[in-house]
Amino acid sequence: MHDLTRRELLAAGVAGAALMAMSAWAQAPGGDAAAEALLAKTAQELLALYPENASYYGLDKGAGAALKSQLADKSIAAEKSRAAWAARRLAELKAVDRTALSPKTALDVDVAQTAFDLAVQGWRFPFGEMGVLNGQNSFRNSPYVTSQLCGAFVDQPDFLDSRHVVETAADADAYLARLDAYAGELAAENVRIAADTARGIMLPDFLLDITIGQIAGARAVPVAQQGLVRSLADRAAKAGLTSDYAGRAAAIVRDHVTPALDGQLAVLRDARAKATSDAGVWKFKDGPAWYAWALRFATTNDRTPDEIHALGQAQVKELQARMDVILRKQGLTQGSVGERMTALGKRPDQLFANDDKGRAELLAFLNGRIADVRTRLPRAFGTLVKGNLLIKRVPPSIQDGAPNGYAAAGSIDGSQPGNYYINLKDTGIWPRFSLPTLCFHEGIPGHVWAGEYANRLPLIRTYLSFNAYSEGWALYAEQLSSELGVYEGDPLGELGYLQSIAFRACRLVVDTGIHAKRWTPGQAVDWFQANTGMSRAQLVSEVNRYCAMPAQACGYKMGHNEIIRLREKAKAGLGSRFDLRAFDDIVVGSGNTPLTLLERVVDGYIAKARG
Numbered sequence: 001m002h003d004l005t006r007r008e009l010l011a012a013g014v015a016g017a018a019l020m021a022m023s024a025w026a027q028a029p030g031g032d033a034a035a036e037a038l039l040a041k042t043a044q045e046l047l048a049l050y051p052e053n054a055s056y057y058g059l060d061k062g063a064g065a066a067l068k069s070q071l072a073d074k075s076i077a078a079e080k081s082r083a084a085w086a087a088r089r090l091a092e093l094k095a096v097d098r099t100a101l102s103p104k105t106a107l108d109v110d111v112a113q114t115a116f117d118l119a120v121q122g123w124r125f126p127f128g129e130m131g132v133l134n135g136q137n138s139f140r141n142s143p144y145v146t147s148q149l150c151g152a153f154v155d156q157p158d159f160l161d162s163r164h165v166v167e168t169a170a171d172a173d174a175y176l177a178r179l180d181a182y183a184g185e186l187a188a189e190n191v192r193i194a195a196d197t198a199r200g201i202m203l204p205d206f207l208l209d210i211t212i213g214q215i216a217g218a219r220a221v222p223v224a225q226q227g228l229v230r231s232l233a234d235r236a237a238k239a240g241l242t243s244d245y246a247g248r249a250a251a252i253v254r255d256h257v258t259p260a261l262d263g264q265l266a267v268l269r270d271a272r273a274k275a276t277s278d279a280g281v282w283k284f285k286d287g288p289a290w291y292a293w294a295l296r297f298a299t300t301n302d303r304t305p306d307e308i309h310a311l312g313q314a315q316v317k318e319l320q321a322r323m324d325v326i327l328r329k330q331g332l333t334q335g336s337v338g339e340r341m342t343a344l345g346k347r348p349d350q351l352f353a354n355d356d357k358g359r360a361e362l363l364a365f366l367n368g369r370i371a372d373v374r375t376r377l378p379r380a381f382g383t384l385v386k387g388n389l390l391i392k393r394v395p396p397s398i399q400d401g402a403p404n405g406y407a408a409a410g411s412i413d414g415s416q417p418g419n420y421y422i423n424l425k426d427t428g429i430w431p432r433f434s435l436p437t438l439c440f441h442e443g444i445p446g447h448v449w450a451g452e453y454a455n456r457l458p459l460i461r462t463y464l465s466f467n468a469y470s471e472g473w474a475l476y477a478e479q480l481s482s483e484l485g486v487y488e489g490d491p492l493g494e495l496g497y498l499q500s501i502a503f504r505a506c507r508l509v510v511d512t513g514i515h516a517k518r519w520t521p522g523q524a525v526d527w528f529q530a531n532t533g534m535s536r537a538q539l540v541s542e543v544n545r546y547c548a549m550p551a552q553a554c555g556y557k558m559g560h561n562e563i564i565r566l567r568e569k570a571k572a573g574l575g576s577r578f579d580l581r582a583f584d585d586i587v588v589g590s591g592n593t594p595l596t597l598l599e600r601v602v603d604g605y606i607a608k609a610r611g
Contacts, residue, residue, distance in 0.1 A: 031100030035109050036458070038096070042089060042112065043459040046133060049082055052155075053135035053463065055163045058411030060174075068164070069177035072134070074145075074152065074188040076195070079130070083123035086133065090116040103604065107590075107597065108461055114594045115464045118297045125290050127196045132297060136408060138465040139552050141294050143281055144203050145192045146264065147548040148210040148401025152185035153218070153264065157228055158395050162419065163408075166235040172245050175232050179252045182228075186260035193267045202271040204279045206521070207548055210401045212268050218397055219261050223250050227397065228257070279547040280515040291515050294551035299558040300468045300594040305516035308554055312508025315557065316531050319502035326495050341499055341533020344492070350431035359393065359424045362435070366391050366422070369436040369486070370443055376484040377445060382581040383589065385452035387444045388417040399425040403545055404538060407442040409451030412462075418448030429538035433496035436486060437478045441500070446477035453588045461591045467552060469592050472559015475504055479560070480584070503532050504560065507553040511546045521547060562595045563587060566602040573606045582609065 047054045051070035054060040060068035072078075093113040098106045119132040122141060129150065131140035140150050148154070160179070166172050196202065203211065223229060224246070233246035281287035296302065303311070320337040327333070332340045344350065352358040352365075370389065377384060388410050394402045402423050410418035420442040422430075440446055450473050454462040478500060487494040506528055513519035513527070521543050528539045546553050566587075571578045586605040593601060 031097055032102050032105040035096050035101055035105050038092060039108055039112060039458060039460040043463055045085070045089075046135065046460075046463055049085075050134045050137075052159060052163075055159075055165075056136045056409065056411065057459075057462070058413045058415060065170070065174075068171070069174035069181075071156070071178055071181040071185055074185045074192070076188075076192060078188075079123070082133070083120070083130075086116050086119050086123065090120055107593075107600065108458060110597055111464060111591075111593060112460055114300070114596065115466070118293075121293055122297065125286060125293070127199055127201045128290075133464075135463050135465065139298075139467045139470070139555075140549070141297060141552065142549045143196075143201055143284065143287070143290055144548060145189050145196060146211065146268070147203055148207055148214060149403065149545060149548045152182060152189055153215055153261070154398055154401070156182045156185065157218075157397065161227060161231040161395075162392075163416065165416070166232065167239050169241055169243065172232060172236050172239075172241055172243070176245070176248055176252060179228060179232075179249060180256055183252070183256035183260040186257070186264055190260070190263045190267050193264070193271065197267070197271045197274065199285070201284050202275050204521075204547060205272060205275040205277050207544060208268055208272040208275055210544070212265060212272065214398060214401055215261055215265055215268070219258065219265070223254050223258070226253060227395075228253055277520075279521050280518055281550050282515060282518055288516070291550055295554060298467045298551040298553075298555040300466055300596050301558065301562075303558070305512040308508050308558070309512040309517065311561075312505050312512075312557065315505040315561075316502055316509065319498055319505060320531070323495060323498045323502070326491050326498070330491060336530065338530045338533040341495070342529070342535075343533075344433070344495070345431040345533065345535060347431070350433055350492075352427045352430065352432070354427045358427050362424065362427055362430060363391055363393070363422075365432070366420075366435060366439050369439045373440060373444060373481055373484070373486055376481075376486065380445065380480055380484060380580060380584050381588075382579075382585050383453075385449065386414065387449050387452065388414055389420060389443050389448045390417040391420045391422065391439075391443065394421045394423040394425075396425070399423050401544070404429065404541060405438050405442050407447035409448060409454070412455045418443070418451055420448060423541075426537060429535045431496075433492040434499065434534075435496070436493050437481070437497040437500040440478050440481040440486070441474045444477075445480060446474035449477070450474075450588050450592075454591050456589075457591045465592045466594045467555035468559035468562070468595050469598065470559070471556040472561075472563050472595070473588065475501065475556050475560035476563045479564075499532060499534070501557075501560075503534065504553075504556040506531050507542075507546070508557055510543065511551060511553045514543070514546055515550045559595060562598065566599060569599075570602055570606055574609050577609055579609075 047059065047064070047067060050072045051067040052072060054064050054067035090113065093109060093116060096109050098109070101109065115132060119130065122130040122132055128143035129140060129145050131137050134140065142150060145151060146153065160175060164175055164178065166175060229246055229249045232249045236245040281291050295305065323337050327337065327340050332344065352362040374387065404423045406421050408419045410416050442448070447470065478497060482494065482497050487497065510524045510528055514524055524543045525536065525539050528543065529536055567583055570583050583605065586601060590601045
């Protein structure tokens with residue numbers, strides 16, 4: 001689909017765009033037409049299987065309006081059906097004759113084949129959650145259906161509030177339908193949790209305690225005051241809708257959602273009675289094999305846990321040496337790098353008050369750093385996107401188990417901004433020097449920025465996402481921002497950036513330590529704190545994340561390493577003809593690509609630049 005973009009798909013509607021696409025395909029070279037038709041069909045089928053993504057991308061209107069009243073089916077039967085469909089589609093993708101395709105279309109097909117191949121491998125394990133083909137949640141691969149990080153309870157309340165637009169009566173009715181579907185998702189998860197518990201697969205006890213606490217806390221709020229009810233009532237009133245949407249939503253929550261939540265508490269408490277504190281997947285039957293697969297998806301390479309562990313240790317040492325130089329220049333000479341960073345993070349001048357005023361000041365500081373980096377981006381990109389970004393606090397209802405920071409891309413048409421969420425349960429984990437680099441990672445020029453380039457590609461390419469590219473780009477964005485001078489005159493900010501990069505190198509050590517080397521969570525936190533100096537509360541949350549979602553955290557530094565390697569390759573190959581803006585354009589503009597294919601993209605850029 002060379003000339004037809006996702007914006008055109010949105011404007012024309014799914015059905016109309018399909019007709020337009022046929023015309024474009026007819027003019028495509030060689031065998032591109034048939035391949036692109038297959039990819040377009042695949043993208044539409046993925047939206048039907050995972051309808052929430054239609055709302056994320058702004059495709060739940062026009063011909064896609066029916067998707068707005070649906071959520072993904074989470075039943076065992078649905079998972080088996082998706083797995084069978086994916087296997088059939090993988091065979092079709094493998095059968096496409098690459099020699100008849102243009103380079104761009106061949107890359108698109110290879111990207112899709114990589115995703116489907118990894119998904120089919122993942123579905124061979126009859127437990128947990130396989131997220132590879134779930135668009136915005138593709139990184140959500142876990143041996144656990146529900147945890148403090150993922151599952152319907154974590155996802156849907158915020159999704160309905162922030163992504164389900166309510167402007168018309170049809171929108172409000174679709175919200176009610178999704179509210180009922182949310183209860184169905186919970187009920188389906190309950191069956192799967194019980195089945196996994198019978199297999200001996202359950203969260204470690206300390207994570208079950210957090211998850212049960214989150215759900216029980218939300219369950220205790222009176223129905224009329226729950227966010228699920230108030231969100232629809234407030235937005236319907238703002239839109240001038242007169243029906244009793246508050247009453248209708250409350251009835252669904254009372255009669256359907258609440259019983260499903262009670263059922264989830266019951267199965268989780270049953271699991272808690274049988275759980276141990278062992279955190280690694282090594283304790284499960286097929287756990288090591290599952291972890292090997294999860295690492296392949298998270299990193300899109302075949303490095304073993306031992307190799308990743310050793311690489312992380314080496315890179316931590318290298319980064320600590322750079323941090324030591326800056327610390328000494330600041331007069332901080334006593335103790336290890338980690339100890340000095342811990343002391344720096346507790347200085348009053350680096351902390352925001354842990355109250356509503358302090359949180360507001362912190363958010364204002366983040367917005368100021370984004371405003372500054374925007375002025376520098378023309379030096380790094382030849383083609384600039386808008387960078388439609390909203391910085392938000394993680395909803396308090398899930399903050400106890402949520403990550404410290406994360407992002408969600410904006411809609412294709414720009415009507416919904418990308419969201420960068422920061423966990424402000426305790427502002428003490430966010431010393432001022434640590435915050436700028438997080439902005440650049442989650443927002444601009446990181447995740448949200450890259451998402452807008454992806455919006456210009458064929459739908460299948462924006463839909464499919466690879467953890468190592470996504471997180472590798474975001475970590476590269478942190479480095480790029482430093483190279484653009486955001487820390488000139490701010491040595492503590494530069495320290496925060498290096499601490500962030502070292503933190504991601506530490507993840508390679510800690511994740512593999514927990515799941516392959518049988519580290520306890522306490523060991524992991526101790527090693528983490530000794531090597532980063534970050535607050536213990538922050539690192540406990542991080543280690544809890546790796547326990548619930550193994551391997552995902554390894555994608556960051558592995559992806560960053562590869563992008564930097566390829567940049568050095570381009571510099572060596574082009575010499576004085578190397579242009580940073582052209583390199584960045586090709587890497588971000590080519591879309592979310594497995595590391596196994598990214599070198600092909602960069603090699604093409606090098607060859608073209610040579611002339």
